[in-house]
Amino acid sequence: MSATGKCLCGRIHYTLEHPSSALDVCHCKNCQRQSGAAFVPFLAIPMAELHLNGSPKAFMDDDTESGNTVARYFCGDCGSPVYVVVEAAPNTAYVAVGTLDDTHDLTPKCHGWTASKQGWVHIADGAPQHEFEPHLQPEAAVTDAGTE
Numbered sequence: 397m398s399a400t401g402k403c404l405c406g407r408i409h410y411t412l413e414h415p416s417s418a419l420d421v422c423h424c425k426n427c428q429r430q431s432g433a434a435f436v437p438f439l440a441i442p443m444a445e446l447h448l449n450g451s452p453k454a455f456m457d458d459d460t461e462s463g464n465t466v467a468r469y470f471c472g473d474c475g476s477p478v479y480v481v482v483e484a485a486p487n488t489a490y491v492a493v494g495t496l497d498d499t500h501d502l503t504p505k506c507h508g509w510t511a512s513k514q515g516w517v518h519i520a521d522g523a524p525q526h527e528f529e530p531h532l533q534p535e536a537a538v539t540d541a542g543t544e
């Protein structure tokens with residue numbers, strides 16, 4: 397199975413190999429500010445399974461609560477956030493889920509940074525909530541791949 401997505405203008409489009417349907421939902425202030433939305437759901441995928449067409453710009457967001465620099469990739473033409481890479485997990489792309497073509501079977505896996513959640517947002521999906529940083533994806537399978 398694969399999934400496809402694109403930015404609003406379509407100059408950046410992508411295919412994800414073997415995507416899960418489990419979302420990491422980020423309520424941090426920086427995601428709110430960059431997206432203009434109340435929160436941003438992300439789908440984590442190994443970098444090698446993100447096949448990107450087009451040339452997103454990167455904003456290196458180094459003023460984060462976690463202390464990690466977050467590379468925020470976006471379309472320089474239409475402004476859509478496309479994916480982010482967190483310094484502590486350099487082999488994982490967090491794809492901004494609003495850019496996916498088909499979102500019908502997605503389910504939140506966890507919510508992070510709920511300390512900055514907007515007051516009107518009531519989380520009713522039962523997924524674990526982390527007031528601050530959620531646990532990042534284990535990357536062992538990706539980082540070990542080169543040594544096999």
Ligand SMILES: [Zn+2]
Pocket residue numbers: 403404405406407408471472473474475476
């Ligand atoms: Zn675009």
Ligand SMILES: [Zn+2]
Pocket residue numbers: 422423424425426427428509
């Ligand atoms: Zn965030």
